[in-house]
Amino acid sequence: MASEVIEQAGRRAVTAISRQSLHGEIVNRLRDMIIEGDLQPGQRIYENQLGEELGVSRTPLREALKFLASEGLVELVPSRGAMVKRFSAKDIEDMLIVIRSMEMLAARLACAKASDEGIARLRDLHDAMVRHYQAGERLEYYKLNQQIHTGIVALADNAPLAEVHGLLQSRVKRIRFVGHEGPERWAAAVAEHERIMAALEARDAETLARELDVHLANGWERVKSTI
Amino acid sequence: MASEVIEQAGRRAVTAISRQSLHGEIVNRLRDMIIEGDLQPGQRIYENQLGEELGVSRTPLREALKFLASEGLVELVPSRGAMVKRFSAKDIEDMLIVIRSMEMLAARLACAKASDEGIARLRDLHDAMVRHYQAGERLEYYKLNQQIHTGIVALADNAPLAEVHGLLQSRVKRIRFVGHEGPERWAAAVAEHERIMAALEARDAETLARELDVHLANGWERVKSTI
DNA sequence: ATTTTTTATACTGTATACAAAATGCTTGCG
DNA sequence: CGCAAGCATTTTGTATACAGTATAAAAAAT
DSSP, rough: OHHHHHHHHHHOOOEEEEEEEEEHHHHHHHHHHHTTTTSOOOOEEEEEHHHHHTTHHHHHHHHHHHHHHHTTTEOOOTTTTEOOOOHHHHHHHHHHHHHHHHHHHHHHHHHHHHHHHHHHHHHHHHHHHHHHHHHTTTHHHHHHHHHHHHHHHTOOOOOHHHHHHHHHHHHHHHHHTTTOOOOHHHHHHHHHHHHHHHHHTTTTTHHHHHHHHHHHHHHHHHHEEEE | OOHHHHHHHSSSSOOSSSSSSSHHHHHHHHHHHHHHTTSSTEEEHHHHOOOOTTOOOHHHHHHHHHHHHHHEEEEEEEEEEEEEOOOOHHHHHHHHHHHHHHHHHHHHHHHHHOOOOHHHHHHHHHHHHHHHHHTTTTHHHHHHHHHHHHHHHTTTOOOHHHHHHHHHHHHHEEEEEEETHHHHHHHHHHHHHHHHHHHTTTTTTHHHHHHHHHHHHHHHHHHTOOO
16 A cells, blocks of 8 residues: 555656556545644545645545545535544544454464464564664654554454454554653553563464453553543 | 434435435445345446446446445456455455454443343344244344344444444345355254343343354354355 | 457546535624 | 624535546458
């Protein structure tokens, strides 16, 4: 998905293979804008204005908005247009419960189905993340943290699971991104990750699920305190 | 003015385009057509033809297709248009694993959060379903069966959970619908449902989750044999 | 006869134009 | 001074037109 965006930046040089439709590009663009907070929750989206800003006409933009509405990032009110969807605290909490449950399922599946190489790749990510922690690089740490959680889900080799997990993840990303935790909590999170990696490498499904359970519950507490 | 809206919400949206946008109508229409098999998996969708059939122009139809593509019911190939998405056996199996996990989560939440009235309503649905079973009315049985499973999820009072559950459910509905099971398996399914209801009424979360687990695993086996 | 090239057709992708609805503002009246 | 009604403006909803691309069919060459 990200590669498509990169490729389209090169416009004409692209060969016929990965040419994406314009509305597809707009979807990715807008999704990023929403996740990164360029478009804020509750903000109304004016099609003419946004279209002009992006340099596209209303038609593909509207198609993109319908797509994002189905993803739940945008709210569509008939005859009144589109808004960036705003989530309540309960919504977020509910999503995190579901994400937690899905990662626990993924953990069990991954222990059974993951390849040794896949687990090794995750170990590499983990080690890199720890280095960023030690260097105090929050943003890099955060990104690798995300990749590890997504990676565990990917190891489960269950496309629909990865899809819905990604769907919910994209909605809470915006929130989690702002979560700055204190040094002792950060250290605790890293320690939890270490135990998670160990359980995965041992392919101990129940331990892994339990560790993820407490890690995600703690993570939610860590973030909640910042809202 | 307001009463009109309420009446429309309460009854059927017979007056096609009054409050909902046209693309919204088309989304619902097409979703039903796909789920009920009017549009078959792998079938290519020609915008002009389908639009003429539905009596709408291509613009709102295309918007509807984008929406359904995000739902995963339609596949969009750049420059080649839309197809009804076809799922592999593994896809279906993967979805059922996720659905099962989500219903188990819903079960645990429902035991803690459901109102007594909500559980009573589900009991009514269950009893009605049993009557349809005794009368041998497969279609009615099937519909109430679906409603009960959806109802358990609804009792969990977790909107995102209900949403993703419904998303996956809509994809497998088409498959499950054709599942004709023999009399002894049907009887077993009803017995499982009886135990599920009992556990829910007792608010015994672990028993309920376990019963749902075996019920859904069995259900999958029952359906798998028909594919 | 088979393969390749060319050409025609049909379909998708995007833009623009027009119609309907809603919002905001101004003006007139109480 | 406040409120309401009507008008103007803005914005969404839908249709249509045009351009680009893929597919299929037909013709030519090996």
